Amino acid sequence: MTATNQTGSKQSITSLWDDGLAATMGEPQLLLYRSNLLGSDLRITNFGGGNTSAKIAMTDPLSGEQVEVLWVKGSGGDLGSIKLDGFSTLYMDKLNALKARYRGLELEDEMVAYLPHCTFDLNPRAASIDTPLHAYIVRRHVDHMHPDSVIAIAACKNSEALTASIFEGELGWLPWQRPGYDLGLKLEALSQAQPELKGIILEGHGLFTWGDTAKSCYETTLAIIQRAESWLAANSKQPSFGGAAVAALPADERAAFATRLMPLLRGKISKDEYKLGHFDDSDAVLEFVCSQDLGPLAALGTSCPDHFLRTKIRPFLIDFDPAKPDFDGLVAGLDDALAAYRADYSAYHARCKRDNSPAVRDANPIIYLIPGVGMLSFAKDKATARIAGEFYVNAINVMRGANGVDTYVGLPEQEAFDIEYWLLEEAKLQRMPKPKSLAGRIALVTGGAGGIGQAVARQMLQEGACVMLTDINPEALAEAHANLVKVAGKDNVATVQANITNEADVDGILAATALRFGGVDLLVSNAGIASSAPIEETTLEIWERNQAILSTGYFLISRASFRIMKQQELGGSMVFVASKNGLVASAGASAYCTAKAAEIHLARCIALEGAPLGIRVNVVNPDAVIRGSSIWNGKWKEERAASNKIDADDVEDFYRKRSLLKLSVLPEDIAEAVYFLSSSKAGKSTGNILNVDAGNAAAFTR
Template sequence: MSKTLTFRHVSYLWDEAKALELAGNEVDLFIYRSNLLGADLRLTNYAGGNTSVKIMETDPLTGQPVPVMWVKGSGGDIGTLTKAGCANLYVDRLHALKSRYRGLEFEDEMVELFNHCLFDPKCATPSIDTPLHGLLPYKHIDHLHPDALIAIAASKDGEAIMKEIWGNQMAWIPWQRPGFDLGLKLEQAVQENPNLRGIILGGHGLFTWGETSYESYINTLEVIEQASEYLEQRYGKKSPVFGGARLENTDEQTRKNRAADLMPTLRGLASSYRRMIGHYTDDARVLEYINSNDLDRLAPKGTSCPDHFLRTKIRPLVLDEPEKLAQKSADELKAYLTGKFEAYRADYAAYYERCKHDNSPAMRDPNPVVILWPTVGMFTFAKDKQTARVAAEFYTNAINVMKGAEAVSEYVGLPEQEAFDIEYWLLEEAKLQRMPKPKSLSGKIAYVTGGTGGIGKAICEALLQEGACIVAVDRNLLDETQTDLRKRYGKDNALSAAIDVTDVATINDSLRQATLQFGGVDIIVNCAGLSISKPLAETTQKDWDILQDVLVKGQFLVSQEAVVILRKQGLGGDIVNIASKNGLVAGPNNVAYGTAKAAQLHMSRLLAAELGPEKIRVNTVNPDAVLRGSKIWEGEWAAGRAKAYGISIEELPAHYAKRTLLNEEILAEDIAKAVRVFVDGSLSKSTGNVLNVDGGVAMAFVR
C-alpha cells in the first residue's frame, strides 16, 4: 500500500510524537487512531462505525497468552472512545461460534452468545458489528461510514464504480443487515482474495485494515480520499447537481427570521407523542438540496446507510416554499401544517402496517424527525438537543451521499422492508428499553432573565440538572456563563444571550436565538432585578423609575413576548416570577423596591387568571435575604439594609437568619429548588401561587 500524507478531502491528524508516547501499547494506539478518525465527520458520523485491534493477552485462568480483540462497544462513539467504552473478546471463541450459528433466521440469538466470548466480563457490551471484526484476520480494522464511500455503495452501479477506482484491491458485498452472517461473508471475501485492502458493504459503509494502527489509519484515509476525488471530478459533468436549482437562495437574515417564526409551530406539532427539542440549520449543502429540481424525487427515497436511517426515520417531511405559505392567514397556515403532519403520521402508520412482523415492537412516535423547508433550511426534532443536532448531521451526510451517487450513477435508498427491519429490530428495541428514563425536565426549554447572576445562574443549573435546555439572558457575564454551563452540563444544552428587559427589540432577539437554538420555550423565569433601599425622602424619581422599569415593566414585556411562542407551540408552559418577601411585608426605607415587588406579585396573579385556560401556569417565588452570590447585595443595597436595621454589613447574614422561624440562611440554590418544583411536574395543577423561600418570616405569610 502507498503512504499518502497529503489529503484534500479528509484530515490527516496523526501526530508521530504522540504516537511514540503510546508505542508499545497497542490498545492505546488503537484508541488514539479511533479518536482521530471520529474527529472528522467526513469519515464517519457521531457514534457511527467502529474500530478494533487484536492483541495477545494473558488468560487469567490458564496464564497462557491468547488472542483478544478490543472493539468499540455498543452505542459508543469512536471520536470520544476510551478503554471503558470497548468490549474485549477471545478471538478463538468468536470463531468457535461458527459451529453454533443456525442461519439468518437465528441471527439475534448470536448476540447473547457474544457474552460468552468476553475476556473481561465487566467490559462494555459488544455491538452487533462484533463478528464483522472478529472473523476478519487483520490486526487493526476500521469500519466507517464516509459520505464518499456510501455515495458509491448506494448507487445503482456501485460495484462497477468500485472496480473502476480500485480494480481488484476492493471487494463488494451487497446490502444485508449487520450480523454473524455478514461477518462470515467478510471472512470469505478475504479468503478468496488475500490481497484486498478493503471491502465496501452495499448501501452501508467501508471496511479497511492494516498490520499497525498507523497503517490502518493511512489505508482508511487513502481509500476515502480516492473515492472523494472520483466524485469531485464528476460533479455537474453528467447533469447539473441535483438537477439544478429550482429556487433561489434567500439572504441569511431572511432565512433565520422565517425559521424562527415557524419553528415553535413545528415543534408543537412534532411533540404530539413526547415533547421534542429542535435544531435548525441552513448549511449550504442543505440549501443546495432543498432548492433543487430533484428534491421531490430524492426525498421520498429516504436514506441508505443504517446509521443515517435510524437517526432520521424513513423519509423527511417537505414543506411548500415560503412564498406559497405567506399567502395563507395564521389560521390557514396552522391548518396546512397540521394537515402535513397528519398525512405524515398516516403514511408512517401505513409503512408500519405493511412491514411489521408478528413479534414487532409497538409502533413508535409517528412524527417526522427531519423537516425540509425550501429556501429556508432543515429542522430536526428529537428527545434532546444532542440527538436533534446529530439527526441533522446524519441527514446532511445523507444529502452528500445522494449528491455523490447521482453524480456518478443513480441513488438507491434502503428498501422499505429492510429499513423497517432495522428500525424495529428486536435488538434495537432492547437497546432502547435499556436507556435510562428521561429526567423530569427532559424535552423542556427554559428562558431565564438575569441568568448570569447568583440566583439566575443557580436556577439555570437546577433546571439543567433535571434535563432541561436553558437560555441564560442578561447584560453581562454571558460568555463566562455559557462556557461554564456547557462545560458542566454538555455543549448542546446551554445558550446565553444579551438582553435589556425594558427593550422589546432585545427581548425578541434573545427569544429568536432561543427558538433557533432549541425550537421554542416552555419555561420563562423572570429573575432580572436590582435593589435600591432608601427612605421616602431620599428616594429619587430616577430610583423609582428604574425599579418600575426593570422589575415591573421587564416582567410584563418578557412575559408578553414569550407567550407568543408558547401559544404557537400549543403545549402549555410555565412562567415563574422571582419577586420578594418585600412584596408582602412593609419594611422600613423600602418604598420604591417594595412597591415594585408587590406589583410583580399581583401581575403574576392576573396572568395566571388570563393564561390558565391555555395550560400556561404562572407562579411566584418570594426570596428573602439571599446574600451569598446575589448581585443585588453588592454595593449600596446591603449598606442601605444595614443602616435600616442599625447594624453593620458584616452582621446582615446572621441578622436575617435569626429573624426567621427556622433560623436558616437562604442561598441561591434554595430559590432554584423552588423554581424547579413549580415546573418539573410536581405542582402541575397549581397556578397563581406564591412560594416563600425566606426561612419562615411570619409577617410574609400569605393570608
C-alpha cells in the first residue's frame, strides 16, 4: 500500500539546506545537492518528474577559455536519486545559436536533433526535450517541479486570475502548451519582460522557479509550493469531491477483495504482455473512490503531462457497491466492461491520430478505481505499476485542490493524444531495451532462505521476474531479502514467513503474492529438510515430518498455486526441487527417499491436469549440493558422513569424486536448471525430470 502526501498537508515544507555542507561544494555539486533535496519530498515533485538546471562557467577542453555551460537533468532519471552523471552539459552559446535554426511551431520537434551538437566535453548523457525550457530562462538556476498544490491552481478553470491573486505578481503565467522548443522561447520572453518574477506557472502543467544561487533557487521553490499549499488549505470547500457517496470497507476486507480480484483482472489484461499489479488504499485514494464526484472527475482525466503519460487518458471505473458487495456479479461483467474501455480507447486514437501517428498501443487501462476498496494499477513491471498509482494519487490531489477553490479542468483530448503519441516519446519507447526473458512474471519460491532458494530467486530476478520468497525461518528470510534487494531493488522482491505444512499458512502465502504482485506464474517448490537413520531407528515422528514437508507441503503449495494459475488463464510453470534420492534409494534414509519419490510422482500427476491449461510441471533432481545449503549443516552432514564411513570435512570431496563428471554441484547449478524449466526455452516440456548431479548412473531416468 502507498502512503502519499495530500495537498494541504499540515506538515509544512521546510528547507533542508545545510550551509556548512554546501560550503564544501562546487557549482555542479550544489546543483546535485539541490536536486536531491527537491526530489526527496513527493509534495515537491513526483518520482522521475521535474527538472533542475544551472548555468555554470567551465573551462572549455578545446580552447582552455571560460565558457557558460548549461547543466540540466538529462533524459530519464529521478531527482531524488540522480548522480552527477545524470546531468547533460551543453554550451550555452551553441544553444543560443539554435534560435537561428528554428522554423516555427509545426517543425519544433526537429530542434531536438540539434541538441547533441551542443554537447559540452563529450558528455554521453542525452539531453531531454525540456532542455530549451531551462536554457532560455535568463536566470542562472532554474527548477521545474510538479507539486500537487501548484498544479491544482494551474488546472483550475480560472488559473490565470488565481495565479495573479494568490502570488501577487511574484509568478507569471503561460497558457497550456506542450513542452518543447517554442515553449522555451515563450519562457525566455516572459522572464525577460518581467525581471521581477520569481517564477512562472504553466497552465495545467507545473511550476518554474529560479534564483541567482542554488540555495536561493531551492528556497524560492519551497516558498512558492508552501504558499500554494497554505492558500488551498485555507480556501478549499469542504467536504472534498462532493462528500462521500459510499463507505469504505474495513481494511482487511479491502485487502481480501483486492487479493481475489487481482489475478482475475491480471489474466484478462495480460494476453499480449504480462502485467504486474499494485494495490493502494491510502486515505487519499479512499476519499476519492468513495466520493459523490468520482464518476465525473474520473472521466475528465488528468491535466499534468507527467501524470497523463503514466496513467492513460482516463482510469477504469469498476462497477461495485460496497454496501451490497457482489463479487461474482462484478466478475461476470468484467469482460464486457474491459471490452468497452478498449473500444473507447481505440476510438480516441482514431479520432485524434495524425498522418504520422504511431499505431494504437495496448488499449487496456492502467488505473482501476473501486468504490469502497481502493485503486489497482497494472503495468509491464512492478515499479512502473507502483509509480503509475502514485501519479494518479497526485492527480487526485490536484482534482481535490482545484475543485475545492474553482473548477478542475482536465487536459483536452487532442492535447492528451499529441503527448501520448508524440513521435519523440515513441522514439524513446523504441530505444528501450528488449524485455528480459521472465519480464512480467511472478515467481513464488518456497524454502527461499536456503542456498538453493536464494540462488533460484537471484536467477529469476536477473531474468526480469518478481519474486515472493517464503520460508519458516524468519531471521534467515530477512537476511535473504536484504541480499536480494541489492540485486533487484525493493519493488521486485518480497517475503512472507510461513509453514508450508499448514493449509492456512499456504493460503496466506498465495494471498500475499497476489496482493503484492497480482497473481503467480512460476512456482519453485524448494522447501526441504533432511534426515538419516536406519529403518529400525526411524521414528514415526521422523517419518511424518519428512512426509509433511516434502510431500504434503508440496501438495498444498502446488494446489493453491494451481488455483490461481487456472484463474489467470495464462498458463504457468511449476518446478519441484526434488532429489536424486527420489529415484535412487539410499540406505539409512528411508523417510527422506520415500518423501522425495512422492514429490516426483505428485509433479507427474499435476502435469497431467495442468497440460490442458498450459500449466507445465517439471522436476529438478539435485545431488549433494553442499556449499550454501542449510540442509547440509549439522546433523545431516554428520549422518551422511557416518553412513559413507568418511570424515564430515570430507563429505563434499567424497560426493565430487563419486560423480561421473568429478564435479561439485552448486546452488547456482540448480538455479540454472530451474530457470530453464520455468522459461519459454522449455515451453514444450512437462512431466520431465532434469538431473543436476554431475552424473550418477543409478539415477539415469528410464
